[in-house]
Amino acid sequence: MAEQYYSVPEMVVVETSKFVKDEMVIFVGIGLGLLTASLAVKTHAPRATILMEGGTVDSRFAHLPFSVCEPRSAYGCTVTTGLFDILGYNAGGAHADLAILGAAQVDQYGNLNSSMGPRQSGEPFDVLHPGWRATGSGGANDSASGLPFVVNIVHQDRRFPKVVDYLTSPGWMVKEFENGKVKWVPRKEAGLIRGGPVAIVTTQCIMKFDEKTKIAYLAEYFPGTDPGEIKKTIGWDIDISRAVQTEPPSREVINILRNEVDPDKVLLGSLKK
Amino acid sequence: MAEQYYSVPEMVVVETSKFVKDEMVIFVGIGLGLLTASLAVKTHAPRATILMEGGTVDSRFAHLPFSVCEPRSAYGCTVTTGLFDILGYNAGGAHADLAILGAAQVDQYGNLNSSMGPRQSGEPFDVLHPGWRATGSGGANDSASGLPFVVNIVHQDRRFPKVVDYLTSPGWMVKEFENGKVKWVPRKEAGLIRGGPVAIVTTQCIMKFDEKTKIAYLAEYFPGTDPGEIKKTIGWDIDISRAVQTEPPSREVINILRNEVDPDKVLLGSLKK
């Protein structure tokens, strides 16, 4: 890999921010989503509106927050309200255009797992003794249930199973439970008449969803990565035939990210760990 | 009738206000209910809290309002919010103790009609061409569905049918609709697990509900009226055996009502008409 003027997390932020168009209303959680939306507002989407589930609309951070409800999260916002208005009226009521979500696992249909799983991926597990625990849904299930969403995830083998070990947030094919059996159905059939996954941005590549099969394919791979190598890390037979190499981010956008969006490395710092 | 230092509407207000106990949270509509609660706060229930569905808690009127949402309705209130909080959280969520409601008709089970009816009481009618129209429910159905309530009503023959011509607000026995048939069931069985009518205060008397039969009986008759004459105006075979004569209101309370509660005759004036 050539010496880079940008880090991989920065690349992820820049690529994700491209999904935020001007005038969009964006639902973000803490971490990468917030960083991504902030970068978009400072670059190509100055009229985008950031929603956070603590209860804020259109914040303009003076200092990046550690939480979507801490005092810094409300700086410059135009409306302060509660979680109900944000997740109920704005996300649920389709008054937002996009959510940016993280996850511990993502599968071929864009289903996310942010909650838990067995010791060994693919095994059944006892919910009273899960093999591992992550934070859980927070607002990820809610926004994924009603809005188009982009997923951010670290590129590691165990994170891309064919089927997530626990389905926290619904993608294109989801679960129905009847008489003790699980049936996989299209999200609309399950009752999710809006939204769905748009893209998965990992630390190595960007996956999008085939219009017909709704299965994720490799759309772009980052400079220094190889589609064939990426394929080996993915739990489904991923189509890499359409993959193109991602343009590296401009020095200008990296400078804005470092100097204007997160000069204190509040979030960029945490991403390195 | 001896010359009186009080009017009949004033008597109604004074008697109704006695149902408001100190520290109660009272839901009131415009008109008599508001006057009643205001009198209670100025006399025996200074710590009662008045709720109005426009969105106010604990108003202390400087001038009586024409509406439960006009600017005068909010004077001195401690919380200004919307209709949802008042009717949903406070009335629905049982954070209020009593509602004071008006009606065009009331029947033996304390069911109210504030909406419409046929030309001739007791006849069926076409809802697209009702014989008469009154204002409709407003928040009366909602508060009667969740709270104990007292009814205020002008004492006229046609206002006390055995069965209301249209059931706007539920009393003790209410309607269920199944396969085109109407069934009368106790309010709890219909789904109304809280509240119910406590008393009917007319311009001649006070009716309460028999604990066993849940049918209204004559509890008190106002000075100058006669239980036998009252019985003739009631559409059911009303029990008058328990009736006692109401004490006339004190001059003191009438003075407070006239001079402190409604010196401009905003509501007392409208009641005369």
Place this chain on the structure above:
Amino acid sequence: MSPAEAVKTFIKNGQIIASGGFTITRKSYAIYYEMLRQGIKGIKLCHVTPGGPDELLAAGGCLAGITGCYVGDELVQVIHPYCSRQIKQGNIWHEDYSHYSMILRFKAAAMGLPFLPTHSQVGSDLINPEYDVERKVGLRGKDSRFPLEKFHVMKDPFWPVHQKVCLLPALIPDVTVIHAQIVGEKGTARIMGPLGGDVEEAYAGKKVILTCDQVVPEDYMSKDPNANQIPHHIIDAIVPLPYACHPVSSYMNYDYDAAFLREFHTAMGDDSRRDKWLQEWVYEIKDHWHYLEKLGSERLSKLRANPAYAYNPDNDRSAYMN
């Protein structure tokens, strides 16, 4: 945007229009007058709370029907005489819900849900299938904006009592019309005083017309964001106008005009005066500035609110006193 532009751009014949405000508070009369002038027809009006605009739209021939909980203006007009007569004659249909039920119907729409439950209406004729007006006038199953059922009673599955509850369908207005005192340049709205059902109606509407007393920079709205209720991204038209709600009130800015309301309501109930009143106060009026000119600055200044009260304590309310 002027009222004329707002109505021309957003309001079409046959639409479902939600009317915000509450009887004599924050009803955007300037918009409704303009609907009469532009000859809008076939409106299905709905609201958490009605008001004089119901009479106005009915008298102007704009209305097909009303979905609501009340036909009147509280003490200012106990029942709307023209509307109630049209309802009795079957010329305007009126679908009957309770007050809370109406806000729940808008709230369901605001939440993107098909319905919400309540214990209201259970046991009453508000859920009598015989009185299902929207079915009787042929809207159910034909006009896709109207639900297939007026209500649906079900048993709660969660608790041993298995209480019966009433589900109410969402109500999605084509256009919602509301009024706020202070609005940011992009549309962030601050409603002062009791909110009624305006926030729910605004979130429910496909389009939202917002009249207001003042437009300010969004930065000003950001100085007290807890005071603002509605985000700018759901507002489609901002119509800043002084006295946009005359003859009714805007908390903290102006009081209602009791004499005007008395005259208006009396005329609405009187066949010999109604058309004359409409000619004089609606059809012969060019625009809102002309309306204000006709009212005169003395009359208007007597309505100005005293900030200690949020209304004018000296307002002449004698038209309704005895």
Place this chain on the structure above:
Amino acid sequence: MSPAEAVKTFIKNGQIIASGGFTITRKSYAIYYEMLRQGIKGIKLCHVTPGGPDELLAAGGCLAGITGCYVGDELVQVIHPYCSRQIKQGNIWHEDYSHYSMILRFKAAAMGLPFLPTHSQVGSDLINPEYDVERKVGLRGKDSRFPLEKFHVMKDPFWPVHQKVCLLPALIPDVTVIHAQIVGEKGTARIMGPLGGDVEEAYAGKKVILTCDQVVPEDYMSKDPNANQIPHHIIDAIVPLPYACHPVSSYMNYDYDAAFLREFHTAMGDDSRRDKWLQEWVYEIKDHWHYLEKLGSERLSKLRANPAYAYNPDNDRSAYMN
């Protein structure tokens, strides 16, 4: 009322306690510290949003289980190490819902309803009967405070699509604990900054303990009633205390203590340090005044919010920076 009196009067072993606030904002630590000191056991904790008190109550042996959507403190502690380990080991059960689902469960209780619908959770393992924790631990059908079902999927009866929706049961806490910045003498509460789910949790609770930064005459609250969210008649205990939420923040009054949070969370995840930390900061502390004394006035004054920001822009957050 002091935290000790509030806990003694209202909080009993085995109760369902709702914890207001949001991770590092308005969590009433003073109350939770006191619960540890009084040795409260068997608490079923629930919340719209968790926070450090979850770790504290778990480590203090107060918890039977948690019903919620999240196990962590956002960037301050990505996942609660002690809680998550206890969950994995089956010592504390965790019933899993989404964020919005939790606020809807409290909202249903606040509205006096058995349930509310949502399109959240549909299609996900959040409604997998295999993962119904409260059933597996034997609460359903036994403890009448818990619903018979975790969820109920039904078809909408109103619209041609007949969308499937998920009904969620009401959640009625025995006691709700929340924090507001300014409270009237009778209990009217003004929360400043983002509200999270506190209004819903307060209305849902059978009893409500309200910690606050300041008590003022109710007349003062009446000067800006649009700024207040919770009426006094639903509040059962007012606990006025400076820094009641330390180490987390109270918008406009004080910021979070990053170094303290780092130390606290690190200790919670470290078997060799946890008990020592609890001894030092909870059990050996007499009361809140003692706690503040131990923290010292210099440390506390560095957390004071700058009114232009509602937090302290110079607050040392280096414990979490790189």
